[in-house]
Amino acid sequence: xxxxxxxxxxxxxxxxxxxxxxxxxxxxxxxxxxxxxxxxxxxxxxxxxxxxxxxxxxxxxxxxxxxxxxxxxxxxxxxxxxxxxxxxxxxxxxxxxxxxxxxxxxxxxxxxxxxxxxxxxxxxxxxxxxxxxxxxxxxxxxxxxxxxxxxxxxxxxxxx
Amino acid sequence: xxxxxxxxxxxxxxxxxxxxxxxxxxxxxxxxxxxxxxxxxxxxxxxxxxxxxxxxxxxxxxxxxxxxxxxxxxxxxxxxxxxxxxxxxxxxxxxxxxxxxxxxxxxxxxxxxxxxxxxxxxxxxxxxxxxxxxxxxxxxxxxxxxxxxxxxxxxxxxxx
DNA sequence: CCTTGAACTCAAGTTCACTTCAACTTGAAC
DNA sequence: GTTCAAGTTGAAGTGAACTTGAGTTCAAGG
Numbered sequence: 001x002x003x004x005x006x007x008x009x010x011x012x013x014x015x016x017x018x019x020x021x022x023x024x025x026x027x028x029x030x031x032x033x034x035x036x037x038x039x040x041x042x043x044x045x046x047x048x049x050x051x052x053x054x055x056x057x058x059x060x061x062x063x064x065x066x067x068x069x070x071x072x073x074x075x076x077x078x079x080x081x082x083x084x085x086x087x088x089x090x091x092x093x094x095x096x097x098x099x100x101x102x103x104x105x106x107x108x109x110x111x112x113x114x115x116x117x118x119x120x121x122x123x124x125x126x127x128x129x130x131x132x133x134x135x136x137x138x139x140x141x142x143x144x145x146x147x148x149x150x151x152x153x154x155x156x157x158x159x160x
Numbered sequence: 161x162x163x164x165x166x167x168x169x170x171x172x173x174x175x176x177x178x179x180x181x182x183x184x185x186x187x188x189x190x191x192x193x194x195x196x197x198x199x200x201x202x203x204x205x206x207x208x209x210x211x212x213x214x215x216x217x218x219x220x221x222x223x224x225x226x227x228x229x230x231x232x233x234x235x236x237x238x239x240x241x242x243x244x245x246x247x248x249x250x251x252x253x254x255x256x257x258x259x260x261x262x263x264x265x266x267x268x269x270x271x272x273x274x275x276x277x278x279x280x281x282x283x284x285x286x287x288x289x290x291x292x293x294x295x296x297x298x299x300x301x302x303x304x305x306x307x308x309x310x311x312x313x314x315x316x317x318x319x320x
Numbered sequence: 321c322c323t324t325g326a327a328c329t330c331a332a333g334t335t336c337a338c339t340t341c342a343a344c345t346t347g348a349a350c
Numbered sequence: 351g352t353t354c355a356a357g358t359t360g361a362a363g364t365g366a367a368c369t370t371g372a373g374t375t376c377a378a379g380g
Contacts (some may be wrong), residue, residue: 010355022338041357064337094272097271107257111221200375318367
Protein backbone atom coordinates (compact mmCIF):
# COMPACT_ATOMS: atom_id res chain seq x y z
CA UNK A 1 0.00 0.00 0.00
CA UNK A 2 2.42 2.50 -1.31
CA UNK A 3 1.10 6.06 -1.26
CA UNK A 4 1.43 6.09 -5.04
CA UNK A 5 -1.38 3.57 -5.16
CA UNK A 6 -3.80 5.86 -3.40
CA UNK A 7 -6.22 7.90 -5.45
CA UNK A 8 -7.47 11.41 -4.67
CA UNK A 9 -11.09 12.45 -4.55
CA UNK A 10 -11.30 13.79 -8.09
CA UNK A 11 -10.15 10.59 -9.64
CA UNK A 12 -12.44 8.39 -7.60
CA UNK A 13 -15.25 10.70 -8.44
CA UNK A 14 -14.74 10.74 -12.19
CA UNK A 15 -13.93 7.04 -12.43
CA UNK A 16 -16.88 5.94 -10.35
CA UNK A 17 -19.29 8.48 -11.72
CA UNK A 18 -20.34 9.59 -8.25
CA UNK A 19 -20.16 13.20 -7.17
CA UNK A 20 -17.56 13.99 -4.55
CA UNK A 21 -20.34 14.88 -2.16
CA UNK A 22 -21.88 11.45 -2.62
CA UNK A 23 -18.57 9.77 -1.96
CA UNK A 24 -18.08 11.77 1.21
CA UNK A 25 -21.60 10.81 2.19
CA UNK A 26 -20.89 7.12 1.63
CA UNK A 27 -17.78 7.41 3.74
CA UNK A 28 -19.72 9.12 6.52
CA UNK A 29 -22.25 6.30 6.30
CA UNK A 30 -19.53 3.71 6.59
CA UNK A 31 -19.93 2.17 3.15
CA UNK A 32 -16.37 2.97 2.19
CA UNK A 33 -13.21 4.04 3.99
CA UNK A 34 -10.42 6.46 3.16
CA UNK A 35 -6.90 7.25 4.27
CA UNK A 36 -5.79 10.82 4.74
CA UNK A 37 -2.92 12.80 3.30
CA UNK A 38 -0.63 14.82 5.56
CA UNK A 39 -2.86 17.81 4.99
CA UNK A 40 -6.08 15.96 5.68
CA UNK A 41 -7.28 15.17 2.18
CA UNK A 42 -8.85 11.82 1.40
CA UNK A 43 -6.74 9.18 -0.34
CA UNK A 44 -8.61 6.09 -1.51
CA UNK A 45 -7.45 2.59 -2.14
CA UNK A 46 -8.18 1.24 -5.55
CA UNK A 47 -10.62 -1.30 -4.12
CA UNK A 48 -12.96 1.51 -3.30
CA UNK A 49 -13.82 1.72 -6.97
CA UNK A 50 -15.15 -1.80 -6.82
CA UNK A 51 -17.12 -1.01 -3.71
CA UNK A 52 -18.61 1.97 -5.44
CA UNK A 53 -19.54 -0.16 -8.42
CA UNK A 54 -21.25 -2.51 -6.02
CA UNK A 55 -23.03 0.39 -4.40
CA UNK A 56 -24.29 1.62 -7.72
CA UNK A 57 -25.55 -1.79 -8.72
CA UNK A 58 -27.27 -2.29 -5.39
CA UNK A 59 -28.80 1.13 -5.63
CA UNK A 60 -30.12 0.28 -9.08
CA UNK A 61 -31.84 -2.71 -7.62
CA UNK A 62 -33.43 -0.40 -5.09
CA UNK A 63 -31.56 -1.19 -1.90
CA UNK A 64 -31.34 1.52 0.72
CA UNK A 65 -28.02 2.73 2.05
CA UNK A 66 -28.72 0.75 5.18
CA UNK A 67 -29.27 -2.45 3.25
CA UNK A 68 -26.19 -1.85 1.18
CA UNK A 69 -24.16 -1.33 4.32
CA UNK A 70 -25.43 -4.61 5.71
CA UNK A 71 -24.70 -6.45 2.52
CA UNK A 72 -21.18 -5.04 2.38
CA UNK A 73 -20.64 -5.89 6.02
CA UNK A 74 -21.61 -9.47 5.34
CA UNK A 75 -18.65 -9.85 3.02
CA UNK A 76 -16.06 -11.36 5.38
CA UNK A 77 -13.08 -9.14 6.06
CA UNK A 78 -14.33 -6.35 3.87
CA UNK A 79 -13.02 -8.20 0.86
CA UNK A 80 -14.09 -7.70 -2.69
CA UNK A 81 -16.92 -10.13 -3.40
CA UNK A 82 -15.82 -13.50 -4.66
CA UNK A 83 -17.78 -15.33 -7.30
CA UNK A 84 -19.61 -17.23 -4.58
CA UNK A 85 -20.49 -14.09 -2.67
CA UNK A 86 -21.71 -12.47 -5.80
CA UNK A 87 -23.77 -15.48 -6.70
CA UNK A 88 -25.52 -15.46 -3.36
CA UNK A 89 -26.09 -11.72 -3.44
CA UNK A 90 -27.40 -11.58 -6.95
CA UNK A 91 -29.82 -14.34 -6.13
CA UNK A 92 -31.14 -12.16 -3.37
CA UNK A 93 -31.40 -9.16 -5.65
CA UNK A 94 -33.08 -11.15 -8.34
CA UNK A 95 -35.77 -12.23 -5.95
CA UNK A 96 -36.31 -8.61 -5.04
CA UNK A 97 -36.72 -7.64 -8.66
CA UNK A 98 -39.05 -10.56 -9.23
CA UNK A 99 -41.20 -9.43 -6.34
CA UNK A 100 -41.37 -5.94 -7.70
CA UNK A 101 -42.30 -7.16 -11.14
CA UNK A 102 -44.96 -9.42 -9.70
CA UNK A 103 -46.43 -6.56 -7.71
CA UNK A 104 -46.69 -4.38 -10.78
CA UNK A 105 -48.26 -7.17 -12.72
CA UNK A 106 -50.86 -7.73 -10.05
CA UNK A 107 -51.59 -4.05 -10.18
CA UNK A 108 -51.93 -4.16 -13.92
CA UNK A 109 -54.19 -7.14 -13.66
CA UNK A 110 -56.46 -5.19 -11.38
CA UNK A 111 -56.43 -2.34 -13.84
CA UNK A 112 -57.35 -4.61 -16.72
CA UNK A 113 -60.28 -5.93 -14.75
CA UNK A 114 -61.45 -2.44 -14.06
CA UNK A 115 -61.38 -1.44 -17.69
CA UNK A 116 -64.13 -3.94 -18.20
CA UNK A 117 -66.33 -2.74 -15.40
CA UNK A 118 -65.54 0.97 -15.39
CA UNK A 119 -66.53 0.99 -11.78
CA UNK A 120 -63.89 2.33 -9.47
CA UNK A 121 -66.40 1.68 -6.78
CA UNK A 122 -65.46 1.69 -3.16
CA UNK A 123 -67.65 -1.26 -2.47
CA UNK A 124 -66.83 -3.65 -5.25
CA UNK A 125 -63.67 -2.58 -7.02
CA UNK A 126 -60.64 -4.31 -5.61
CA UNK A 127 -58.36 -1.95 -7.44
CA UNK A 128 -59.16 1.02 -5.30
CA UNK A 129 -60.82 -0.51 -2.31
CA UNK A 130 -59.02 0.28 0.89
CA UNK A 131 -60.68 -2.22 3.15
CA UNK A 132 -60.60 -5.25 0.94
CA UNK A 133 -57.81 -7.56 -0.05
CA UNK A 134 -55.35 -4.70 -0.29
CA UNK A 135 -56.02 -3.89 3.32
CA UNK A 136 -54.38 -1.91 6.08
CA UNK A 137 -51.21 -0.28 4.79
CA UNK A 138 -50.01 3.30 4.43
CA UNK A 139 -52.09 6.11 2.99
CA UNK A 140 -51.82 6.24 -0.78
CA UNK A 141 -50.22 3.07 -2.02
CA UNK A 142 -51.95 -0.11 -0.98
CA UNK A 143 -51.12 -2.70 -3.55
CA UNK A 144 -47.47 -1.91 -3.92
CA UNK A 145 -44.76 -3.48 -1.79
CA UNK A 146 -42.62 -1.11 0.22
CA UNK A 147 -39.84 -1.40 -2.29
CA UNK A 148 -42.00 0.11 -4.97
CA UNK A 149 -43.29 3.14 -3.19
CA UNK A 150 -42.71 6.60 -4.57
CA UNK A 151 -39.34 7.95 -5.63
CA UNK A 152 -37.39 10.85 -4.26
CA UNK A 153 -35.78 13.66 -6.22
CA UNK A 154 -32.20 12.88 -7.27
CA UNK A 155 -31.30 16.12 -9.00
CA UNK A 156 -30.91 15.92 -12.72
CA UNK A 157 -27.43 16.56 -14.16
CA UNK A 158 -26.53 20.22 -14.43
CA UNK A 159 -24.38 19.49 -17.47
CA UNK A 160 -26.35 19.20 -20.72
CA UNK B 161 -77.65 18.68 -1.68
CA UNK B 162 -79.43 18.53 1.60
CA UNK B 163 -77.15 18.97 4.58
CA UNK B 164 -78.14 15.45 5.67
CA UNK B 165 -76.20 14.19 2.66
CA UNK B 166 -72.95 15.73 3.74
CA UNK B 167 -70.45 13.60 5.58
CA UNK B 168 -68.10 14.73 8.35
CA UNK B 169 -64.37 14.17 8.41
CA UNK B 170 -64.41 11.03 10.51
CA UNK B 171 -66.72 9.21 8.22
CA UNK B 172 -64.85 10.15 5.08
CA UNK B 173 -61.67 9.13 6.75
CA UNK B 174 -62.79 5.72 7.89
CA UNK B 175 -64.70 4.94 4.70
CA UNK B 176 -61.89 5.97 2.40
CA UNK B 177 -59.11 4.61 4.54
CA UNK B 178 -57.19 7.87 4.42
CA UNK B 179 -56.08 9.66 7.57
CA UNK B 180 -57.82 12.94 8.27
CA UNK B 181 -54.53 14.71 7.81
CA UNK B 182 -54.18 13.22 4.34
CA UNK B 183 -57.67 14.30 3.42
CA UNK B 184 -56.98 17.84 4.59
CA UNK B 185 -53.80 17.74 2.58
CA UNK B 186 -55.63 16.64 -0.54
CA UNK B 187 -58.09 19.44 -0.06
CA UNK B 188 -55.28 21.95 0.35
CA UNK B 189 -53.78 20.59 -2.86
CA UNK B 190 -57.03 21.00 -4.69
CA UNK B 191 -57.72 17.33 -5.31
CA UNK B 192 -61.01 17.43 -3.47
CA UNK B 193 -63.33 20.12 -2.15
CA UNK B 194 -65.37 20.46 1.00
CA UNK B 195 -68.23 22.54 2.32
CA UNK B 196 -68.13 23.95 5.80
CA UNK B 197 -70.50 23.65 8.73
CA UNK B 198 -71.65 26.74 10.59
CA UNK B 199 -68.79 26.22 13.00
CA UNK B 200 -66.19 25.78 10.30
CA UNK B 201 -65.91 22.01 10.15
CA UNK B 202 -65.58 20.23 6.83
CA UNK B 203 -68.66 18.57 5.33
CA UNK B 204 -68.03 16.41 2.30
CA UNK B 205 -70.29 15.41 -0.52
CA UNK B 206 -70.61 11.72 -1.11
CA UNK B 207 -68.81 11.98 -4.44
CA UNK B 208 -65.63 12.77 -2.60
CA UNK B 209 -65.42 9.11 -1.66
CA UNK B 210 -65.21 8.26 -5.33
CA UNK B 211 -62.57 10.87 -5.86
CA UNK B 212 -60.59 9.46 -3.00
CA UNK B 213 -60.90 6.00 -4.47
CA UNK B 214 -59.56 7.40 -7.70
CA UNK B 215 -56.72 9.07 -5.84
CA UNK B 216 -55.79 5.84 -4.16
CA UNK B 217 -55.81 3.94 -7.40
CA UNK B 218 -53.71 6.57 -9.13
CA UNK B 219 -51.32 6.63 -6.23
CA UNK B 220 -51.00 2.87 -6.48
CA UNK B 221 -49.97 3.26 -10.07
CA UNK B 222 -47.33 5.70 -8.91
CA UNK B 223 -48.73 9.03 -10.03
CA UNK B 224 -47.67 12.12 -8.13
CA UNK B 225 -50.18 14.44 -6.52
CA UNK B 226 -49.55 16.85 -9.35
CA UNK B 227 -50.32 14.25 -11.98
CA UNK B 228 -53.41 13.16 -10.14
CA UNK B 229 -54.59 16.73 -9.95
CA UNK B 230 -54.10 17.11 -13.70
CA UNK B 231 -55.91 13.91 -14.43
CA UNK B 232 -58.83 14.89 -12.21
CA UNK B 233 -58.93 18.32 -13.81
CA UNK B 234 -59.17 16.74 -17.23
CA UNK B 235 -62.48 15.18 -16.29
CA UNK B 236 -64.93 17.74 -17.68
CA UNK B 237 -66.93 19.53 -15.06
CA UNK B 238 -65.37 17.68 -12.19
CA UNK B 239 -67.70 14.82 -12.86
CA UNK B 240 -67.20 11.27 -11.79
CA UNK B 241 -65.38 9.44 -14.59
CA UNK B 242 -67.61 7.89 -17.20
CA UNK B 243 -66.78 4.59 -18.74
CA UNK B 244 -65.08 6.36 -21.63
CA UNK B 245 -62.99 8.55 -19.34
CA UNK B 246 -61.97 5.58 -17.34
CA UNK B 247 -61.05 3.64 -20.42
CA UNK B 248 -58.75 6.41 -21.62
CA UNK B 249 -57.20 6.90 -18.22
CA UNK B 250 -56.58 3.27 -17.55
CA UNK B 251 -54.91 2.91 -20.91
CA UNK B 252 -52.52 5.62 -19.85
CA UNK B 253 -51.88 3.95 -16.52
CA UNK B 254 -51.41 0.61 -18.10
CA UNK B 255 -48.67 1.96 -20.30
CA UNK B 256 -46.98 3.38 -17.26
CA UNK B 257 -47.05 0.05 -15.50
CA UNK B 258 -45.77 -1.68 -18.60
CA UNK B 259 -42.83 0.71 -18.72
CA UNK B 260 -42.02 0.07 -15.12
CA UNK B 261 -42.20 -3.67 -15.59
CA UNK B 262 -39.99 -3.46 -18.64
CA UNK B 263 -37.41 -1.42 -16.77
CA UNK B 264 -37.24 -3.95 -13.99
CA UNK B 265 -36.91 -6.77 -16.45
CA UNK B 266 -34.02 -5.05 -18.19
CA UNK B 267 -32.39 -4.67 -14.83
CA UNK B 268 -32.92 -8.31 -14.05
CA UNK B 269 -31.50 -9.26 -17.40
CA UNK B 270 -28.35 -7.35 -16.58
CA UNK B 271 -28.17 -9.09 -13.26
CA UNK B 272 -28.53 -12.51 -14.83
CA UNK B 273 -25.67 -11.73 -17.15
CA UNK B 274 -23.54 -10.74 -14.21
CA UNK B 275 -24.17 -13.95 -12.35
CA UNK B 276 -22.37 -15.68 -15.13
CA UNK B 277 -19.33 -13.48 -15.11
CA UNK B 278 -19.12 -12.56 -11.43
CA UNK B 279 -17.30 -9.47 -12.52
CA UNK B 280 -18.88 -6.30 -11.24
CA UNK B 281 -16.04 -4.58 -12.99
CA UNK B 282 -16.10 -0.90 -13.68
CA UNK B 283 -14.64 -1.45 -17.09
CA UNK B 284 -16.64 -4.29 -18.50
CA UNK B 285 -19.78 -4.84 -16.48
CA UNK B 286 -22.70 -2.97 -17.92
CA UNK B 287 -24.72 -3.61 -14.80
CA UNK B 288 -22.70 -1.29 -12.65
CA UNK B 289 -20.85 0.77 -15.19
CA UNK B 290 -21.66 4.43 -14.89
CA UNK B 291 -20.24 5.62 -18.18
CA UNK B 292 -21.59 2.96 -20.46
CA UNK B 293 -25.05 2.33 -21.86
CA UNK B 294 -26.67 3.30 -18.60
CA UNK B 295 -25.03 6.66 -18.92
CA UNK B 296 -25.43 10.11 -17.44
CA UNK B 297 -28.27 10.09 -14.93
CA UNK B 298 -28.49 10.80 -11.25
CA UNK B 299 -26.03 9.40 -8.74
CA UNK B 300 -27.20 6.03 -7.51
CA UNK B 301 -29.86 4.78 -9.83
CA UNK B 302 -28.88 4.62 -13.47
CA UNK B 303 -30.98 1.96 -15.08
CA UNK B 304 -34.23 2.76 -13.45
CA UNK B 305 -36.75 5.15 -14.94
CA UNK B 306 -37.73 8.13 -12.83
CA UNK B 307 -40.98 6.46 -11.89
CA UNK B 308 -39.13 3.64 -10.22
CA UNK B 309 -36.70 5.56 -8.09
CA UNK B 310 -36.57 5.10 -4.37
CA UNK B 311 -39.58 5.33 -2.08
CA UNK B 312 -40.25 7.72 0.71
CA UNK B 313 -41.24 6.91 4.27
CA UNK B 314 -45.05 6.67 4.64
CA UNK B 315 -45.27 5.95 8.33
CA UNK B 316 -46.57 2.58 9.20
CA UNK B 317 -49.94 2.43 11.00
CA UNK B 318 -49.77 3.03 14.74
CA UNK B 319 -52.85 0.84 15.26
CA UNK B 320 -52.16 -2.90 15.27
C1' DC C 321 -74.75 23.31 31.32
C1' DC C 322 -71.07 20.11 31.03
C1' DT C 323 -68.34 16.87 29.29
C1' DT C 324 -66.06 14.47 25.76
C1' DG C 325 -64.58 13.23 21.41
C1' DA C 326 -64.11 14.96 16.97
C1' DA C 327 -62.43 18.60 14.33
C1' DC C 328 -59.98 22.88 13.48
C1' DT C 329 -55.41 25.73 12.15
C1' DC C 330 -50.74 26.56 11.36
C1' DA C 331 -46.14 25.58 11.79
C1' DA C 332 -42.81 22.37 12.07
C1' DG C 333 -41.12 17.65 11.67
C1' DT C 334 -40.20 13.22 9.06
C1' DT C 335 -37.54 10.24 5.59
C1' DC C 336 -33.90 9.36 2.28
C1' DA C 337 -30.03 10.25 -0.30
C1' DC C 338 -27.80 13.38 -1.38
C1' DT C 339 -26.49 18.57 -2.90
C1' DT C 340 -25.34 23.23 -1.98
C1' DC C 341 -23.10 26.80 0.40
C1' DA C 342 -19.67 29.54 2.72
C1' DA C 343 -15.44 29.96 4.30
C1' DC C 344 -11.20 28.05 4.39
C1' DT C 345 -6.86 24.92 3.33
C1' DT C 346 -3.84 21.85 0.27
C1' DG C 347 -0.83 20.65 -2.99
C1' DA C 348 1.08 20.46 -7.57
C1' DA C 349 2.83 23.22 -11.15
C1' DC C 350 5.25 27.05 -12.77
C1' DG D 351 7.00 32.16 -4.02
C1' DT D 352 2.76 32.56 -6.22
C1' DT D 353 -1.18 30.76 -8.10
C1' DC D 354 -5.32 28.30 -8.40
C1' DA D 355 -7.77 24.04 -9.14
C1' DA D 356 -9.03 20.70 -6.04
C1' DG D 357 -10.03 19.51 -1.52
C1' DT D 358 -11.81 20.25 3.29
C1' DT D 359 -15.69 21.04 6.98
C1' DG D 360 -20.27 21.58 9.06
C1' DA D 361 -24.60 23.19 8.54
C1' DA D 362 -28.42 23.81 5.92
C1' DG D 363 -31.36 22.87 1.90
C1' DT D 364 -34.10 19.69 -1.40
C1' DG D 365 -38.48 17.16 -2.70
C1' DA D 366 -42.69 14.46 -2.10
C1' DA D 367 -46.39 13.33 0.66
C1' DC D 368 -47.86 13.43 4.36
C1' DT D 369 -47.74 13.38 9.98
C1' DT D 370 -47.28 15.44 14.41
C1' DG D 371 -48.03 18.75 17.93
C1' DA D 372 -49.88 22.53 20.37
C1' DG D 373 -53.45 25.03 21.42
C1' DT D 374 -58.29 25.97 20.46
C1' DT D 375 -63.18 25.19 19.09
C1' DC D 376 -67.33 22.37 17.69
C1' DA D 377 -71.22 19.41 18.34
C1' DA D 378 -73.87 15.82 20.27
C1' DG D 379 -75.43 13.28 24.44
C1' DG D 380 -76.84 13.26 29.08
